[in-house]
Every structure is written in C-alpha cells, then in structure tokens.
C-alpha cells in the first residue's frame with residue numbers, strides 16, 4: 001500500500017512550496033527540565049518557511065513539551081529557540097512578538113464555553129489586537145467559511161460536534177493571522193468519523209503554504225502533506241526522514257517498534 005499511495009502524495013507535496021533560504025524556526029542544543037526531570041535532551045531542529053513537519057512518538061516522549069516551548073508555553077533551560085528571527089528568552093516583549101506569529105491548536109479545543117462561536121473567534125482580535133468589532137467579525141466569518149461551518153456562528157461550543165469544535169479552534173487561530181501553526185494531537189480526542197473533516201482543514205492549510213508542526217499519529221496525513229516526519233523517544237529526536245522513507249525504512253529499533261504498534 002505504501003508504494004501505491006506514494007506517487008499521488010509526492011505530486012501533492014511538490015505543489016506545496018518550501019522556502020530554500022528563509023528559516024521559520026531554529027532550535028539548537030535545546031534542553032528542558034521539569035524540576036529534576038530531564039524532559040528534552042539536545043533538541044536540534046530547523047524548519048524552513050512553508051515546511052510541514054509531523055512529530056510522532058510514544059506517549060510521554062516530550063512531543064507536547066517541545067511544541068509548547070516554541071511559543072513559550074513552556075520555558076527551556078539550555079540552548080536556543082529562534083522563531084521567525086526572534087530568540088525566545090525571558091524577555092516578555094519578545095515572547096509576545098513570537099506569540100503573534102504562532103497559532104496553536106490543542107487536543108481539547110479549549111474554546112470558551114460561555115461565548116458563541118463568533119465571540120470565540122473575535123475575542124482576541126478585538127481585545128488583544130484592537131481590531132474594530134465589525135472587521136473582526138468579517139474576518140471570523142471568512143475563516144468559519146473556510147473551515148466549512150459559517151452557519152454555526154451564533155451557537156455555543158457545547159452545541160457543536162467535536163469535529164466542528166476543533167475546526168472552530170483552527171479558525172480562531174487563523175483569525176490572528178499566524179505565520180506558523182502548531183498542532184498538538186488535534187484529532188486524538190475525536191470520534192473516527194470526525195477525524196477526516198479536521199484533517200481536511202489541515203491539508204487545506206498546508207496546501208495554502210502555512211508553516212506547520214503537527215504532533216499527530218495520523219500517518220495518512222503525514223504521507224499526504226509532511227515534508228519530514230520526526231520521531232521522538234525519551235525526550236530526544238532519534239530519527240527523522242521524509243515520510244515514505246520514514247515509514248518504509250525506519251532505522252531505529254524504537255521507531256520500528258512504534259510503527260508496528262500504530263500502523
């Protein structure tokens with residue numbers, strides 16, 4: 001099956017351009033500890049603009065911690081993280097600058113339950129960015145249309161399916177006009193029939209040239225859009241390769257074991 005899907009996936013990926021010179025994210029010699037626990041070890045990762053990276057690995061391997069470090073939801077203790085030319089240090093101004101560029105979508109949607117869908121999408125643009133309400137609402141409707149649920153604008157999150165809520169969460173991120181999108185297992189809390197509709201939105205974003213880092217075990221998605229799959233175990237990147245090679249010819253025993261469990 002791998003060889004059958006390869007040509008189509010290759011053709012699709014080649015339509016999505018990656019910058020050869022512009023770096024979106026560069027992580028070098030990065031370590032992180034949670035108190036005494038050495039959770040990330042010597043992480044080195046360079047992501048070019050327009051690149052789409054999938055991160056896979058067993059539970060507890062540090063995937064969430066790594067992407068949370070990229071927008072400073074977690075702090076690293078050693079090495080450097082540079083996002084769109086801005087180094088992440090304790091300087092709060094720089095952290096704010098980076099967070100403007102980086103959108104994040106979580107496993108559990110994190111929508112405000114007491115606000116309508118439209119209010120969820122316009123809250124930050126209005127109150128953080130100072131965008132006039134009418135303009136923020138226009139942008140929100142544009143992105144709700146893009147994720148194919150404009151008719152849900154007046155409802156509350158609890159009235160939507162999980163797949164719809166996750167598409168709202170993606171639209172909410174897009175309203176802030178990010179240059180980079182981080183996804184942390186965006187489909188793993190969804191029922192199988194809803195996974196596809198969320199992945200379709202992510203594929204659409206990829207085709208539009210968004211720089212993306214996605215923690216996911218959706219290997220069909222990885223094959224279709226990823227330039228690189230990164231495999232983490234015990235806080236380290238132990239292997240990375242373009243998708244077909246990663247799946248058909250994994251190098252490390254731990255990667256082989258992992259793939260045998262999920263495929």
Ligand code: ADP
Pocket residue numbers: 034037039057058059060061062063064065066
């Ligand atoms: P993954 O996303 O790959 O499942 P995580 O990054 O969530 O892995 O977690 C990596 C390791 O760090 C796990 O052992 C987890 O228990 C631990 N960990 C995660 N968050 C914290 C925290 N806030 N404090 C202490 N340990 C944590």
Ligand code: MG
Pocket residue numbers: 063064065184185
């Ligand atoms: Mg995680």
